[in-house]
Amino acid sequence: MIHTTAIIDPRTELDASVEVGPYCIIGPKVTIGKGTTLGPHVVIEGWTQIGEHCRIFQFASIGAIPQDLKYRGEDTWVIIGNHNTIRESVTINRGTAHSGKTVIGDHNLLMAYSHVAHDCSIGNHVILANVATLAGHIEIEDYAIVGGLVGVHQFVRLGRFCIIGGSSGVNQDIPPYLMANGQRAKLFGLNLVGLKRHNFSDKAISNLKKAYQIIFRSNLTLQKAFDQIEADIQNSPEVAHLVTFIKNSERGVTR
Numbered sequence: 001m002i003h004t005t006a007i008i009d010p011r012t013e014l015d016a017s018v019e020v021g022p023y024c025i026i027g028p029k030v031t032i033g034k035g036t037t038l039g040p041h042v043v044i045e046g047w048t049q050i051g052e053h054c055r056i057f058q059f060a061s062i063g064a065i066p067q068d069l070k071y072r073g074e075d076t077w078v079i080i081g082n083h084n085t086i087r088e089s090v091t092i093n094r095g096t097a098h099s100g101k102t103v104i105g106d107h108n109l110l111m112a113y114s115h116v117a118h119d120c121s122i123g124n125h126v127i128l129a130n131v132a133t134l135a136g137h138i139e140i141e142d143y144a145i146v147g148g149l150v151g152v153h154q155f156v157r158l159g160r161f162c163i164i165g166g167s168s169g170v171n172q173d174i175p176p177y178l179m180a181n182g183q184r185a186k187l188f189g190l191n192l193v194g195l196k197r198h199n200f201s202d203k204a205i206s207n208l209k210k211a212y213q214i215i216f217r218s219n220l221t222l223q224k225a226f227d228q229i230e231a232d233i234q235n236s237p238e239v240a241h242l243v244t245f246i247k248n249s250e251r252g253v254t255r
Helices: 192-197 202-216 222-232 237-247
Strands: 030-032 048-050 061-064 077-080 091-093 101-104 178-181 186-190
Touching (some): 077 091, 091 101, 192 202, 202 222, 222 237
Parallel strands (some): 048 077, 061 091, 077 101
Antiparallel strands (some): 178 186
């Protein structure tokens, strides 16, 4: 299951079912779980944990040191979960002393040439389209979609079920369930197609629409908007998550 041209550090731990293609290079302190396959010319530099049943395509680079001038050679990690697809020429860098790790969850699709920088945290069922570029310290919640050629500023958070249109520049948080697009990304309402595809109820979507109008279209201050939502919308976990996400924003939210 390991091609004769692959170079593998003896300190690497591979499950017996792992497939390693031609000319791969795997460095020290790497563990790879069962059923994972590496195409040709994949480079895993070290200090990397990869889960089960991942598929990594040719020329991907995982575990390289961060592109951060503050990095001083400390031992940091890339931790990747199960059932991820990592396409051609994807780059995923190790963490820095800030958090010590770059983390990718389960069932994610990272399309060709996408980049995940140091200390990022990506949830589950996330899609990064071709050449989507994440700066350091970015957090992405479950089921978010980042379009092709999108650039995301460091420390930005992307909420669950949000979608960002291609060629956008994102420099503030994108709240959950919403659509954003533009050279300096702006909000364009709910991600209705995504919510319906994931079987959100009509009631949940109606509540989110009402909350969106109150927060982003009513000219109220955020605190007054939150007070009105508390009075008008009860027992909606989706709205509660939206409000909590905005309250916890440090960079500010896209409007």
